[in-house]
Amino acid sequence: MADKTIHAAGGIVVRGGPRLRIAVVQRSKDDRWVLPRGKLKRNEDPVAGAQREALEETGHRVRVREFVGAITYRVQGRSKVVQFWRMQAALQPTHDLMKDIAAVEWLPLAKAVRRLSYPLEKLFLRNVGQQSLKPRRRKTAARKRSAKAAAKSAKRRAARSSRRRT
Numbered sequence: 001m002a003d004k005t006i007h008a009a010g011g012i013v014v015r016g017g018p019r020l021r022i023a024v025v026q027r028s029k030d031d032r033w034v035l036p037r038g039k040l041k042r043n044e045d046p047v048a049g050a051q052r053e054a055l056e057e058t059g060h061r062v063r064v065r066e067f068v069g070a071i072t073y074r075v076q077g078r079s080k081v082v083q084f085w086r087m088q089a090a091l092q093p094t095h096d097l098m099k100d101i102a103a104v105e106w107l108p109l110a111k112a113v114r115r116l117s118y119p120l121e122k123l124f125l126r127n128v129g130q131q132s133l134k135p136r137r138r139k140t141a142a143r144k145r146s147a148k149a150a151a152k153s154a155k156r157r158a159a160r161s162s163r164r165r166t
Helices: 046-058 109-115 119-133 139-165
Strands: 006-015 021-027 037-039 062-075 078-089 101-107
Touching: 006 046, 006 062, 006 119, 021 046, 021 109, 021 119, 037 046, 046 062, 046 078, 046 101, 062 119, 078 119, 101 109, 109 119
Parallel strands: 006 078
Antiparallel strands: 006 021, 006 037, 021 101, 062 078
16 A cells, blocks of 8 residues: 655745744754645645644744745655745744754845755745745735726726617
């Protein structure tokens, strides 16, 4: 029987201020620096799991934004898939770090990439980091603009149609 895939989730956790910074965390068990991430609980939604892990490992409440990608690697003969979302952290921590985390640092993108211990995570952050630092427009605002444009267009069509009838 084949071993089951390990599912995990995490975030590219960004904090505001004069310059945006990305969270990297140091694990207590091996002193390695990683992005905030962890295994999903049984039947846990990946977005909820990513948000939970970010809070536990950075101490900051986060807003989950868009999905930025996933990495896959092998752990003790099993595949592990880690999905990542861009997250916006509150400016101040609201919780203590979990005991598995020795430290959290908020670094500019280039320093965050260098600080990470695993080459695969370095490559991943290097590739998605710039897009994670760009502010995003809310979809609702874009939808409102689309709805307004559609209403204007319908109004123009109705006006043209009524002029033709007269």
